[in-house]
Amino acid sequence: MTIFRLALTVASLTILSACADLPLPEPLTETMAGQSTKAERLKEISERMRWMAPEKAWHYNCLFLKPIAQLNQDEQMLALINSKILSIAHFEEKRLAYRSAGSLYRRAADQGIAYANAKLGNILIAGKGVSPNPIGGTQLVQQSAQLDCAFGQYRYGELLSKGIGVKADFIDAWAWLELARRQGYEDEQKLQNKVEGFLGPVQLQLANQKADTLRQQLDIFNKGPQSQQLIQCVTPRSKEPFITRMRACHAMSGTHVGSLIDYRQNK
Numbered sequence: 001m002t003i004f005r006l007a008l009t010v011a012s013l014t015i016l017s018a019c020a021d022l023p024l025p026e027p028l029t030e031t032m033a034g035q036s037t038k039a040e041r042l043k044e045i046s047e048r049m050r051w052m053a054p055e056k057a058w059h060y061n062c063l064f065l066k067p068i069a070q071l072n073q074d075e076q077m078l079a080l081i082n083s084k085i086l087s088i089a090h091f092e093e094k095r096l097a098y099r100s101a102g103s104l105y106r107r108a109a110d111q112g113i114a115y116a117n118a119k120l121g122n123i124l125i126a127g128k129g130v131s132p133n134p135i136g137g138t139q140l141v142q143q144s145a146q147l148d149c150a151f152g153q154y155r156y157g158e159l160l161s162k163g164i165g166v167k168a169d170f171i172d173a174w175a176w177l178e179l180a181r182r183q184g185y186e187d188e189q190k191l192q193n194k195v196e197g198f199l200g201p202v203q204l205q206l207a208n209q210k211a212d213t214l215r216q217q218l219d220i221f222n223k224g225p226q227s228q229q230l231i232q233c234v235t236p237r238s239k240e241p242f243i244t245r246m247r248a249c250h251a252m253s254g255t256h257v258g259s260l261i262d263y264r265q266n267k
Helices: 002-020 038-048 073-094 098-110 114-126 136-145 150-162 170-182 188-196 201-225 244-252
Strands: 231-235 242-246 253-259
Touching: 038 073, 038 098, 073 098, 073 114, 098 114, 114 136, 114 150, 136 150, 150 170, 150 188, 170 188, 170 201, 201 244, 242 244, 244 253
Parallel strands: none
Antiparallel strands: 231 242, 231 253
């Protein structure tokens, strides 16, 4: 676990220069007007996320960690804010406003949305709206993969297989693609089969063992005690505290300040 955390720290520090052109995250709003009922909030979140088909199982770790219908009242309040950020970012990207989309994805990523890390990473890799930075972008994708987002795991496996922003490694690439497959990610099979063609029987066995090891490490990191608790986080990039999940704060080499946050006290 110590080695895994160290790897996260080194990767996260390298990302900082890649995001220098993007605005710092804004503090997440801690209170919302109480007029909306639970059902209305769920409907609004679902409508905002419809473009991403959020009821596919692999989306949960990428977005709100559980099906929208199962979000409790506190989680709904956070999901409503982040679903708005994500939906606007999506359509900004569609209309080629990449700098605006990147800024919004940065905010969502800082607030614990693993899908946004990978989307922001792709923008940096391609140099859309910012100077191309394959290394920093790839490490953002890796961060998404480490936060157990199948989309990020697939994309990181793809980058490893092509040597984009990271040294090519077919064993590691196969392992990350395998993690995406186990989560039900639909697009990985063709690429995984292609990568498998470069591996001999012994290498394939090593790749499968690597996938098992990664699965154990990710479970500890993402499902350990308090990993999903809300905290105020300070990172090397942002000295002003902002609210995110503990696992996301640690993935960004951040530290939390104060006690755990309970939104119910703000209602």
